[in-house]
Amino acid sequence: MSLSLLSSMREREKEKDGLEQCQIKEYFKVVSDDLRSHSDECLLAVKQGSAQVETLLKHIVGQRTLSKIFRLCDPVEKTVDNPLDVSNLFETLAGNFAGVAQYNKDNRIGKSSKSANITIDTLCDIMTNQTIGPQVRRLAAVNDLLLNAYDQECLDYKYNTMIDAMRNVSWDSEVSEGGRQWTYQTCTEFGFFQTSTYKPQIFGDRFPIDFFVQQCTDIFGARYNMTFLNKAIERTNTLYGALNIEVSNVVFVQGSVDPWHALGITKTINQGAPAIYIKGTAHCANMYPRSAKDLPQLKAARVEIQQLIGSWLDL
Template sequence: FTSLVANKEIEMKFFIIVCLCFIQEVYNWRIFHNGRIVGGNLGKPRGELLKADLNNYEKWFVQSLDHFNPGDERTWQQRYYVNEEFFNKEARNVAFLMIGGEGEATDKWMTQGAWIDYAKKYEAICFQLEHRYYGKSHPTDDLSTPNLQYLSSQQALADLATFIEAMNSLYELSPDVKWIAFGGSYPGSLAAWLRQKYPHLVHGSMSASGPLLAKLDFDEYFKIVNDDLRSHSDECLQAVKQGTAQIEILLSHMVGQRNLDKTFRLCDPIENSIENKLDISNLFETLAGNFAGIAQYNKDNRIGKSSRGANITIDTLCNIMTNQTIGAQIKRLAAVNDLLLNTYEQKCLDYKYDTMITEMKNVSWDSEIAEGGRQWTYQTCTEFGFYQTSNYKPQVFGDKFPIDFFVQQCMDIF
């Protein structure tokens, strides 16, 4: 299912949403987990933020909790944003909808991005609907597993359809209004599915990098990461491979284990976890995530939460990995790890599996994990998979995080 556009005149330049406000001491597995970066994959646009800081675009909409149970009349308040600045209030026949994803929505996007350029051209009213269970859109009292049963892509699509029908009435849009949906990554999937499922409501969709095939073992993912590293140089790719192999050698003896503690700024001594397969898997998956997270958002012109506005790219990482003055390849891997820890203002790398699971099991809306990590993990466990395993061969990050590692997380968290 390919992207759909309502008008052939709309050029397909990249729409700046891409396929994932922590306290200062967040740990490394929270930066990039299950294909999602901390704070959600949308982030904020770069550039000057003018009117978004001066206007209040935030509004609230009464939404149904369960669209598929006619006997359930419970409702909740869903947040949305609206910008009428470019709207032709005489014709009232073009509406743009930016679909929220696995993170908090922000009013910064109501004045930034390619979709705003299109809105000016086509005199559209612009809406952004925050995804249920993310940001301030809380359908239930907490994030307990029974409450998360209402978190699904199908419920989210029904939210969008209900919202469109309500906005048609509230803003007195023309009977022949053309709605165009925008989304990237998971919201890109929703944009495509929305056009497919509700063609009577949505005239067209622009889906950027939307994964449309749910796949439990997404082992091809790290093939693409490898290709990205190779696009810089084969030397970079081989340095990562050699550094990973050197980690495995150091793990085999106590002196090496203690060197790893210091070199990679581990929060807990690795020698205490050497027999814990899940801890070791988490360590290797986290270090691979240092590269995967950058590859996934390489040069995308966005600002992620807690990243202090840094724009780290594949070139940044590969320049480190090919810099022989740093030392052996393992030292260069550690330098990449230092860069990510410092960028996200972390004191150490927490590789402990039980720590991750304990955090993920917190069901309070006031918890750190409620920024989206628990919710997105639930969606991957119940609908999508998308687990970026080490099963693809050959690849340079080792073989320590197979599909069983991710399935175990689903069982332990929910």
């Protein structure tokens, strides 16, 4: 074997390893588990609905149907040849479920009254309601619910529209509230892209890691490519210790419903860095105001966290 061929193979292996460390494949696995917690029927309906979207995209009548039932701002029949637009459509439809799962039954102050009561159960009740029609129609009904909750007239799935919005650096832009900052961190520190790579995938496979790295280069510049990202992730893991982090007086809190817990520390590292895993709760549930509906394990976790921090502060 020639040295050039051997070097090329090594580079491909390094790139493959880089692809693995850039993404959190388990994110949508947890979303799937969350839907299954309602019923296997819900999980299957979402999978079948996603497959029906793929089928409808293959012909003009189906494309027009998708444009209508999903209230697309731009007819998909005019953009179907753009793979980035199609990827963004699938990622957006999957995000309808991911966003609700991540913040399921939270108690955030200031949360819109229209979206406050939308939970995993709400979405699954729609997805298992056969009177709505085939599964793709039920996906569209979920989409309708969320568009209305956030006062949006149509679903804007165009890739370039998203990129233009993310490039906006003005303080009064929508992305200035955290979207651009978070994206910059993912592109320069740790990846954490929520890809469609996990198998079996119920939302299709249209938004793999390349889709997200493309966003990095399109938003921030050509240097923010896969090579740059791999080096950035290696640096971050070296600085902070990855999952072997050496810290004390830190409590790691995770909720079983939160898709991000798949990436978190759920087992105690040492006596000075305990982990608390709260079954049945979603993202940052312990940090939101108390509610009469709080689960007993959430109430207990808050007490434990308070006692830990109090002991560290010697209160």
